[in-house]
Amino acid sequence: MTSPRPRTPVARPVIAVAGLGIESSTFSPARTGAPAFHPLRGEGVFGRYPFLAPGEPLREAAEWHGALVGKALPGGTVTAGAFAELSGELLARLRALPPLDGLWFDIHGAMTVEGLDDAEAVLLARVREAVGRDVIISTSMDLHGNVSRELVHGSDLITCYRTAPHEDHVETRERAARNLVETLTSGAPRPLKAWIPVPVLLAGEQTSTRMEPAKSLYAAVADVASADGVLDAALWVGYAWADEPRNRAAVVVTGDSADAVTAGAERLARGFWAARRDFAFAAPTGTFAACLDEALASAARPFYISDSGDNPTAGGAGDVTWGLAQLLARPEFRDPAGPTVLYASVPAPEAVAAAVAAGVGATVTVTAGAAVDARHAGPLTLTGTVHAVRHGDRDARTEVVLRVGGVHAILTELRKPYHHEHDFTGLDLNPRTADLVIVKIGYLEPELYAMAADWRLALTPGGVDQGLPRLGHTRIDRPLFPFDPDMPDPDLSARIIPPSDEPR
Known part of the structure; x- marks a missing residue:
């Protein structure tokens, strides 16, 4: 040189x-x-x-x-x-x-x-x-x-x-x-x-x-x-x-x-x-079920859970239905008198179109998700009340909220990350007064982090699974920590x- x-x-x-x-x-x-x-x-x-x-x-x-x-x-x-x-x-x-x-x-x-x-x-x-x-x-x-x-x-x-x-x-x-x-x-x-x-x-x-x-x-x-x-x-x-x-x-x-x-x-x-x-992880971690149990047992409100495996801001497809399906399978969340839960989100263009056509206040049955990533759960059929509709978002285009029991599930035309308070309030949702807010995200972005009274990072499946050795890397340059935990000093x-x- x-x-x-x-x-x-x-x-x-x-x-x-x-x-x-x-x-x-x-x-x-x-x-x-x-x-x-x-x-x-x-x-x-x-x-x-x-x-x-x-x-x-x-x-x-x-x-x-x-x-x-x-x-x-x-x-x-x-x-x-x-x-x-x-x-x-x-x-x-x-x-x-x-x-x-x-x-x-x-x-x-x-x-x-x-x-x-x-x-x-x-x-x-x-x-x-x-x-x-x-x-x-x-x-x-x-x-x-x-x-x-x-x-x-x-x-x-x-x-x-x-x-x-x-x-x-x-x-x-x-x-x-x-x-x-x-x-x-x-x-x-x-x-x-x-x-x-x-x-x-x-x-x-x-x-x-x-x-x-x-x-x-x-x-x-x-x-x-x-x-x-x-x-x-x-x-x-x-x-x-x-x-x-x-x-x-x-x-x-x-x-x-x-x-x-x-x-x-x-x-x-x-x-x-x-x-x-x-x-170490930026929050206490656990299975999705364990995180839900901790949220129910806690007095902290709002309690946030990251559905981390399908985080769209890390590269996840966004339409994995596994987390929402697990949530709706639990009777305490299907009860309208139960905890108020916000779930963001699942891309589902056909479901969004049906909800828009039906209008706010209508009851609809729609099928959502798993059009791109169906490896962990298939399309999810759910019946609920159309709580809100919003048009014109840069990422989502059109968003709807479908209320199923106590769960307010956000469905989008195209996938969208939910990082800001206005992402929720623009859909007539109040994350500050909700019992539980579940977001497809990794670490909480600043506004959500400031709002959360407590927080767990759920180790859920998807294209950005936090369990890196499970993903199956074959082309990375080895040795590499943590894939080779006892590798010599480089x-x-x-x-x-x-x-x-x-x-x-």
């Missing part, structure tokens, strides 16, 4: 924004098409980023051009056709732009595409070919993304979230954009990058930064990033519900001092490895990755 070459400062650089983002579970039978990415183009891209609104300092510091940015709800593997369509348009739009000084590559990092390994690195290589080797590329990611050597090599700057749940997603993207602008306007050489793959693969629900050891590990990221000679530091947990060799934790530290980036990366990697046996020395304009 040659010494970093000086660069000419650019007073007001020309920068493009592009990227495709999704978490893709290879253990879900679902497939993701192009419309799921809700692609934004041209000026429409900037509506996604408040710090790039007209008049904002970062917007004024450069000449920004939106190419194409698409972000999909986590789901199944992306079809080859969808990737070809979206990436083809993204590249065509980049080629049509004026000559660029920089590109901000905004991705997730856990996209799996039919027939491809390391889809983001493949896309980045094509982007690099389209924009040229002289363009500085800054990549922003989710901490549940995967970071291969190829992705690091193709990126000049690379960073990720530092919180889970992700409360710093806007801050992270702004940091990626700001670092890019500052690198271009200062004329600094392409930064040095120290990369360390860490052979640990854990579920996000075991690595929440609300609790130790992740809380301290991620505090150390900010500490490393503030060191002299370091521009940025990032620690990825990786994505546990896909089966590719790149799936594992990783560290990257960037800066202008080889000693500083090496020391920082090795500190973070060794800390993560040393803590590998200390990670080599956690930093690898200095050549600049993107030099061969790998």
